[in-house]
Amino acid sequence: MGESVxxxxxxxxxxxxxxxxxxxxxxxxxxGQVFGTVxxxxxxxxxxxxxxxxxxxGLLRPTARSEIVWVEGASELAIDIVKLxxxxxxxxxxxxxxxxxxxTGSVLIQVLFAVGSANEPAGLYAATQKRPSGPDLxxxxxxxxxxxxxxxxxxxxxxxxxxxxxxxxxxxxxxPVELVASARGVAIVPMARHRFAGSTTLKPVGTLAQRTKEPxxxxxxxxxx
Numbered sequence: 725m726g727e728s729v730x731x732x733x734x735x736x737x738x739x740x741x742x743x744x745x746x747x748x749x750x751x752x753x754x755x756g757q758v759f760g761t762v763x764x765x766x767x768x769x770x771x772x773x774x775x776x777x778x779x780x781x782g783l784l785r786p787t788a789r790s791e792i793v794w795v796e797g798a799s800e801l802a803i804d805i806v807k808l809x810x811x812x813x814x815x816x817x818x819x820x821x822x823x824x825x826x827x828t829g830s831v832l833i834q835v836l837f838a839v840g841s842a843n844e845p846a847g848l849y850a851a852t853q854k855r856p857s858g859p860d861l862x863x864x865x866x867x868x869x870x871x872x873x874x875x876x877x878x879x880x881x882x883x884x885x886x887x888x889x890x891x892x893x894x895x896x897x898x899x900p901v902e903l904v905a906s907a908r909g910v911a912i913v914p915m916a917r918h919r920f921a922g923s924t925t926l927k928p929v930g931t932l933a934q935r936t937k938e939p940x941x942x943x944x945x946x947x948x949x
């Protein structure tokens with residue numbers, strides 16, 4: 725699987741290793757094995773969220789672009805990815821998205837996600853409020869897209885950090901299996917992904933048609949007419 729990891733995440737993990745805050749790069753690990761927790765301080769999250777936002781928008785190379793523009797019919801919405809912010813509290817991640825439209829000018833949209841906390845660790849799952857916080861003129865049209873974009877930023881951060889910690893025995897980057905948020909930052913637990921085809925425990929047994937196919941001699945011959 726040819727997955728690329730953003731240099732910002734690789735530099736962060738390398739610095740954490742030099743400081744002794746996380747362990748050495750693991751040897752290739754077997755499926756389902758977990759790596760030690762990686763902690764990202766709150767002050768770093770906004771920077772990493774902007775990296776994730778750029779990559780999610782397809783801006784994989786250095787660029788001077790500071791906005792991405794969405795178009796829906798006659799409506800347009802500009803998102804300022806340079807000022808995008810990500811804040812945390814106990815069990816909560818808040819994504820602050822600066823947007824601009826002709827109808828509202830420049831405003832800030834807030835999307836809240838409930839995730840794991842120190843007392844109740846959780847897998848990589850988030851529950852969000854039904855509507856982002858912001859002007860109705862924007863939320864009515866762009867609400868679902870803004871929630872998806874915000875979650876993509878969060879997911880991009882945690883998957884990027886997990887991927888930078890190492891690879892499994894098949895050469896795939898590690899993936900996040902647990903996410904905990906507090907006012908101090910987020911804790912991410914990387915894991916070697918499970919192999920669902922061709923693994924030692926899950927073997928393909930053919931398609932339904934192959935398993936129920938009648939012997940040749942017993943099949944009726946189709947005739948014309």
